[in-house]
Amino acid sequence: MEKLHGTTVQEQLEEIEHIKKVREVADKIKDIKIAMLTTVNNEGKPHSRPMYTFDVKDDGIIWMFLAKDSHKVKEIETNPNVILNYSNPQHDLYITVNGLAEVSDNPVKIEELWSDRFKAWFPYGKTDPNLALLKITPQQAEYWQSPDILLAQIVSLVKNTISGNAYEEGENKKIDFLTNQHGEDKKNT
Template identity: 40%
Template sequence: MSELSQQDAVKKIASIIKDVKFAMLTTTTAEGHLHSRPMTTQQTEFDGDVWFIGGKDTESVADMRTRPQVNLAYAKPGDGEYVSLNGTAELVEDRAKLDELWSDTYKAYFEGGKDDPNIQLIKIHANGAEFWESDGKIRTLYQLAKGALTGQQAHMGQNDTVKL
């Protein structure tokens, strides 16, 4: 467990997930199986919560309605940064928040536009996260080669678990 303060932990996670357009959202199905699907992350400043727009008639929303524990996975492989965030889903009805998050891109999913009755705001309250940051591709390759040649453990960057 990290010694990062709550504020520093939020900042660290925010810096990694910033600009990652899609997250893999994992829910638990009625049969008890884990099911992941890509979701478009709303570009709001991460403060411990993550927002999505989904459909009320989707399996993911049905899963969250009865089993709200979820996991989000973010990846920036080009930068060697990854986050696994666990939290609790809340299904929210808030017109002002929808107005804030809405983009005309969603018209492709919701026939009635912003007034479509199937729109469901999803707020994930983060409980904690684990993150990985490598030192970059060249440094990582160097560390792997060094470890293979010397038998010493390679330093692959930072990995930490934080409570949010």
Template identity: 45%
Template sequence: MSDNMTREESIARIAAIIKDIKFALLTTTNSEGHLHARPMTTQETEFDGDIWFIGAKDSGSVADIKGNPRVNVSYADTGKSTYVSVSGKAELVEDRAKLEQLWSDFYKAYFEGGIDDPNVQLIHVDATGAEFWEGDGKVKGLFQMARAALTGKPATDMGTNETVKL
């Protein structure tokens, strides 16, 4: 964990960064050992150290998680120059109450049978660590990079980067 932040502060900071990001990349390891990243819709729940997705039982992500539960979830908001990479352990969950809590009509596009579709699968990621980057704004970042290119000196004051153990 960062020396400057408690676990609770780290979780709150990550929650604030990712709260409005609609899609994340869920990276799994397939049976051949290759990494595979897939876009997933983020849930409208506040990050508390757990990440939830609704996936399909017949998807590559679910097959990969069955073989190796170690995953990475990445978020990016290029407009705000904020990025988060969360590592953790995924599990496949059957919990009707949780599914009802997370379900929205958006998922009808993916599941013909709606919430009762037998292919619906909850994916729970227990976050164990994260790294995040917060830029000071796109214009300032571009200025810093341009100045570095012109002077040949590394860019400085490019924002905040923290690695935290959750």
């Protein structure tokens, strides 16, 4: 874990809480390398496409490479609100991340993330003039995960039927990165 930046105990506790949230989401998506990135096009309609994502560090930032001349850049400059959808059907796991995106030319981060596998899109490598980074700062995440064992699903269904409760298929959880552990909005504190 990186050094905490908070100057008070309260700020450090909030940082730790944020890191716990980030790690929970990062653990869920660590084996899913492709996310569907949704932006809003110039007609105001959602536009989705698959994008390769990198492992998420404790800062929570989700990084992707993109071409500077792509429609994504124009869409993000007009409306930075994006959605990432991750899917792992083998484990009945589905995750949505809402965040704010920005285009970055950070050469240190490009160097850190670069692999020759990306030469298919950026033939001049990490110095390709069309290469940029997409930096997504998550604001909220939600995931759904069902037990991947049929027997566990049957037992849960029978148990809920006997008790008169509705069948709940696995776990569903929302994670808000914009509130601290007291439920206060970080933008207003």
